[in-house]
Amino acid sequence: MFNSLRKWFDDHFSHPDAIVIVILIVAATTIIFFFGEMLAPVIAASIIAYMLEGFVQFLIKENIPRIIAVYISFFVLIGLMMFFFLGLAPVVSNQIGNFLGDLPKFVVKAGVLLENLPDKLPLGELYATDGIVSGIVGELTTLGQTLLSFSISSIPTMVLALIYLFLVPLLVFFFLKDKDLLISFIKDFVPKDRLLLGRVWKDVDRQIGNYMRGKFYEIVIVGTITYFVFWLMGLNYSALLGVIVGLSVIIPFVGAAIVTVPVIIAAFLQFGFGTDLAWIIGIYFIIQILDGNVLVPILFSEAVNLHPVAIVVAVLIFGGIWGFWGVFFAIPLATVIKSILIAWPSYPQSEC
Numbered sequence: 001m002f003n004s005l006r007k008w009f010d011d012h013f014s015h016p017d018a019i020v021i022v023i024l025i026v027a028a029t030t031i032i033f034f035f036g037e038m039l040a041p042v043i044a045a046s047i048i049a050y051m052l053e054g055f056v057q058f059l060i061k062e063n064i065p066r067i068i069a070v071y072i073s074f075f076v077l078i079g080l081m082m083f084f085f086l087g088l089a090p091v092v093s094n095q096i097g098n099f100l101g102d103l104p105k106f107v108v109k110a111g112v113l114l115e116n117l118p119d120k121l122p123l124g125e126l127y128a129t130d131g132i133v134s135g136i137v138g139e140l141t142t143l144g145q146t147l148l149s150f151s152i153s154s155i156p157t158m159v160l161a162l163i164y165l166f167l168v169p170l171l172v173f174f175f176l177k178d179k180d181l182l183i184s185f186i187k188d189f190v191p192k193d194r195l196l197l198g199r200v201w202k203d204v205d206r207q208i209g210n211y212m213r214g215k216f217y218e219i220v221i222v223g224t225i226t227y228f229v230f231w232l233m234g235l236n237y238s239a240l241l242g243v244i245v246g247l248s249v250i251i252p253f254v255g256a257a258i259v260t261v262p263v264i265i266a267a268f269l270q271f272g273f274g275t276d277l278a279w280i281i282g283i284y285f286i287i288q289i290l291d292g293n294v295l296v297p298i299l300f301s302e303a304v305n306l307h308p309v310a311i312v313v314a315v316l317i318f319g320g321i322w323g324f325w326g327v328f329f330a331i332p333l334a335t336v337i338k339s340i341l342i343a344w345p346s347y348p349q350s351e352c
Helices: 002-013 016-035 040-061 066-115 129-153 155-177 179-187 195-232 238-248 254-271 275-299 308-328 330-343
Strands: none
Touching (some): 016 195, 040 195, 195 238, 195 275, 195 330, 238 254, 308 330
């Protein structure tokens, strides 16, 4: 048994590149785990700069000097941030405030609907609906108070976010401007013979680059369409629902299933049972079907190819380790692992 384990270890870990990859993985995991919160602006800026690099390269192909392309990309980023914080965020924030203000009305309406439920059920008398109603109403009231207290207690976090708001774009600019200098600096810390590292990085760069750009387009398209459809149908909180439906595409399968709940609840509490509710639900599912069967194949034809089970497992594992950001980056991290496993050197040792 020990001979078999030793042979397997020699087959897969005898190559120097394998040792380098293991060291890099351990070092990166340690840094993120222990210093991730402190380095959050640097990590965020690195990711944004990586996404903007594709746009910079596009401008360079159009015979625009790199420094000019960097400035153009930077101003595009500033424009997007201004739209988000001055245009979209106030609307969504206002709708969240309205929701918290209307929550007591929702609680009363939900309580009345549940109290009348036994009259509509053949075996209604057999169920202890009074206890269920009291429990649900209590939970909803507690939820509203929790959300309100969270919004008040999050003021220090908002101050920190404002600091990041100025720091992250500045870092993005320097990451793009001094890209070659930074890469040269990093190369000094890895072996000169890095054939395997180059192969892994090339594969990861191609897949994750396509994935992140495609995912950004998908979020914008799905969120925008959802907002306009719900707005045209007169659904309250259309901007808020558009944002969460757009963000739900970050987690394939799971995200769409989770966001279905608030969409149905918002429509039900506003329209009650009826054709309007059926239209809202039907159109929402049509959007999801078009996203999965039309938009995704177009945007991700050259991106990651992970089995749905692998995606769910990655979301569970990385989400359990790093919370929201683990869920957010579950698929890119799974792609990195897949690329490493595919490119991992294996040199079977001859039998003695």
